[in-house]
Amino acid sequence: MFDDGKPSNIKRNAFVQFIKDAITTQSDALWLPSKDYDAEYDGVFKDPLFFHGYNTIDNQLFKIDGDKTFDHKSLICVARFVEIKNLENLLRAWQVIEQQNDTYKLSLIGSGPLHDKLVNLTTELGLKRVDFLGIIPNGDIPAYLFNADAFVLASFAESWGLVVNEAMAAGLPLLLSNKINASVALLTEGENGFVFSPDDVENIASQIMKFINLDQSAKKAMSKRSLEIINAMNYENMGVELLAVLNKMATQKSKKATFPGSLFLRYWSGSYNTAGWNK
Numbered sequence: 001m002f003d004d005g006k007p008s009n010i011k012r013n014a015f016v017q018f019i020k021d022a023i024t025t026q027s028d029a030l031w032l033p034s035k036d037y038d039a040e041y042d043g044v045f046k047d048p049l050f051f052h053g054y055n056t057i058d059n060q061l062f063k064i065d066g067d068k069t070f071d072h073k074s075l076i077c078v079a080r081f082v083e084i085k086n087l088e089n090l091l092r093a094w095q096v097i098e099q100q101n102d103t104y105k106l107s108l109i110g111s112g113p114l115h116d117k118l119v120n121l122t123t124e125l126g127l128k129r130v131d132f133l134g135i136i137p138n139g140d141i142p143a144y145l146f147n148a149d150a151f152v153l154a155s156f157a158e159s160w161g162l163v164v165n166e167a168m169a170a171g172l173p174l175l176l177s178n179k180i181n182a183s184v185a186l187l188t189e190g191e192n193g194f195v196f197s198p199d200d201v202e203n204i205a206s207q208i209m210k211f212i213n214l215d216q217s218a219k220k221a222m223s224k225r226s227l228e229i230i231n232a233m234n235y236e237n238m239g240v241e242l243l244a245v246l247n248k249m250a251t252q253k254s255k256k257a258t259f260p261g262s263l264f265l266r267y268w269s270g271s272y273n274t275a276g277w278n279k
Helices: 014-024 035-041 087-100 115-124 138-146 162-169 182-186 201-212 216-231 235-250 259-267
Strands: 030-032 050-052 074-078 105-109 130-134 150-153 174-177 193-196
Touching: 014 259, 030 035, 030 235, 035 050, 035 182, 050 235, 074 138, 074 162, 087 105, 087 115, 087 201, 105 138, 115 130, 138 162, 150 162, 162 174, 162 182, 162 216, 174 182, 174 201, 193 201
Parallel strands: 030 050, 074 105, 074 150, 105 130, 150 174, 174 193
Antiparallel strands: none
16 A cells, blocks of 8 residues: 555544554555655554655656756745645745845746635735746746745645655755645755744744845755755655565565455545645
């Protein structure tokens, strides 16, 4: 079984969680994004087999030839315009930033049901340096990332957040909400970016300002570190890890199905609450 949603991030009642655990324990192994997920399954598995590294992208698609510079004075966010992405708090934080620094701009790539509300909020807050770029073809996004100084994502929750991988593969430092699961494995505070609380507008602003106030050499060092980290999460390593899973499982007897697990697998028809995504 593979899973990139941490159970602690998903609020279920005790009965539904019992069913989820009963189904999960039918697996011979769990393939998770990173090691920090392992603790989420304490008490669920007996002697579990954990493997890691499947939340991977084609890093090469986001490589741009040429030297990465940090003179664009631009931060970029790529997100669907829905509640869970927390763009309203990001805009409120940007108001604080514009009061302290009137040279940087915030570029927003994406669209969604909150588009008009976000544009109106930008006007209400008197923001002068926010660009709504709309929907950009996937093939053009690497160039937009490359021509920014850092990537920012303020989500209230992300089961992982593959857009973080994409930004890192383009050589960007990170400014991330601490509710984005990818931030645990991919962001080292002060080395390749800064983490903030998505509920705290002042904290969002202060962490972004911390990056803006860095000198060019420090920003380049963060870019280099992002590339080092993400280069270790590539398709080759993903394949090696999958092969390790299969080889390990081949040496062991398959688990015997439990009666509750078999019953739930056969008859349970669960669902996932996607209200925050406004699909």
